[in-house]
Amino acid sequence: MTEQSIKFEINNDTLIEAINSLKNLIATKVVTQNMNQLVFTTRELADQLKTHEAxxxxxxxxxxxxxxxxxxxxxxxxxEVDHFxxxxAGYDLSNEAKVKFAVHEVFLRNNKKESSTTKSVNSLRI
Structure with missing residues (x-):
């Protein structure tokens, strides 16, 4: 039985690209695994969203x-995290005033959807 050797020619750019791809794959897997949790503490959620507990x-x-x-x-x-x-998405939630504004806007948007759905159902009853 003879041993065969395989020679690889890899230049630095290809090696760096392969390492970066592997890093991204590992990072994605870790985030995906962590985000598959059923519940998060304040600290865990802050870590996942790359923000502060406060x-x-x-x-x-x-x-x-x-x-x-x-x-x-x-x-x-x-x-709840998925819903949030x-x-x-798209709102600036960086300070209390902006969060309160966003909460108000989301409330109005959701009530508008609810109201139009109710009107549609009521119009079907007539």
Whole structure:
């Protein structure tokens, strides 16, 4: 039995590109695994969203995201986090005034949808 050797020619650019692709794949896998959690603490959610715990607490206090009090901490369900990310996409939530404005806008938008749905249903009954 003879051993065969395979020679690879890899230049630096190809090697760097392969390493970066691998890093991105690993980072994506880690984020995906973490975001598959059913619940998050304030700290875990802040880490996932790349922000501070105080900001997550401010969002909760202003009503942008609903938390469940568990002892001295709050936890956030995966569904609530998804809902928050969907509802507030595109809004600046960097300070309390902006969060309150966004909460008000989302409230009006959702009530407008509800109102038009109710009108459609009522018009069908006539």
């Amino acid at each position: 900001r997550v607490s401010m969002w909760r206090q202003c009503g942008a995201i609903k938390g469940i009090k568990k002892g001295k901490e709050y936890i956030f369900s995966r569904n 990310l969907e509802e507030y």
